[in-house]
Amino acid sequence: MKLLYSPGACSIGIHVILEEIGAPFESEKISLRDGEQFQAAFTSRNPKSKVPTLIRDDGSVLTEFPAIAYYLANTHPAAKLWPEGVEAQTRALEIIDYVVATIHMQGFSRMFVPGKFAPSEADAEAVKKRGLEIFETGLAFLDHALAGKDYAVGPFSVADAALFYIEFWRHSGKLALPTHLAGHFQRMLARPAVQRVMKKEGLG
Numbered sequence: 409m410k411l412l413y414s415p416g417a418c419s420i421g422i423h424v425i426l427e428e429i430g431a432p433f434e435s436e437k438i439s440l441r442d443g444e445q446f447q448a449a450f451t452s453r454n455p456k457s458k459v460p461t462l463i464r465d466d467g468s469v470l471t472e473f474p475a476i477a478y479y480l481a482n483t484h485p486a487a488k489l490w491p492e493g494v495e496a497q498t499r500a501l502e503i504i505d506y507v508v509a510t511i512h513m514q515g516f517s518r519m520f521v522p523g524k525f526a527p528s529e530a531d532a533e534a535v536k537k538r539g540l541e542i543f544e545t546g547l548a549f550l551d552h553a554l555a556g557k558d559y560a561v562g563p564f565s566v567a568d569a570a571l572f573y574i575e576f577w578r579h580s581g582k583l584a585l586p587t588h589l590a591g592h593f594q595r596m597l598a599r600p601a602v603q604r605v606m607k608k609e610g611l612g
């Protein structure tokens with residue numbers, strides 16, 4: 409297996425899942441800043457021009473965080489990264505979808521690529537502001553959901569890897585995380601697998 413990732417991008421969550429599993433995998437760094445995701449060497453493997461991209465051993469390609477997380481957790485059951493039982497699985501999916509589809513795609517994307525949402529350059533600041541509001545509202549909701557819990561749904565699971573990437577973004581932006589997410593982020597940083605990923609991605 410090979411993970412195509414960009415340092416500090418949402419692919420960091422999948423990187424964490426792979427390290428937690430502990431099975432051998434390769435990784436290849438893509439510079440989104442330099443637009444490598446639009447170059448033929450990348451689009452020939454993933455025409456969506458997005459990380460995370462997982463190239464499986466048979467050469468087939470998987471995209472989309474929730475699908476990759478599901479695949480990895482369920483093909484490596486010994487790692488116990490997919491919660492047990494319908495209720496916990498449903499709750500994990502609920503969190504992953506909220507992180508990816510709302511906080512990331514609706515909030516963070518508006519903040520960092522306002523041009524994708526703004527009809528004109530003059531609208532860019534308003535779009536960024538709306539993105540920040542969505543991001544903040546999302547964090548507040550998740551903070552509330554994490555009250556009294558060490559991890560998102562019972563023991564550590566793929567849902568925590570999704571939470572980790574938005575926590576990391578907030579932390580990198582030098583903005584304080586709400587209390588319960590801050591505690592969760594510290595628990596994540598204490599995990600050896602997360603520490604290996606931070607080192608590999610050059611994020612110290």
Ligand SMILES: N[C@@H](CCC(=O)N[C@@H](CS)C(=O)NCC(=O)O)C(=O)O
Nearest residue numbers: 417418457458459460472473474508
């Ligand atoms: N829905 C996708 C989102 C992936 C995504 O937007 N990745 C960003 C990095 S965090 C990316 O590759 N952006 C490159 C671009 O849009 O040019 C998923 O869940 O994997």
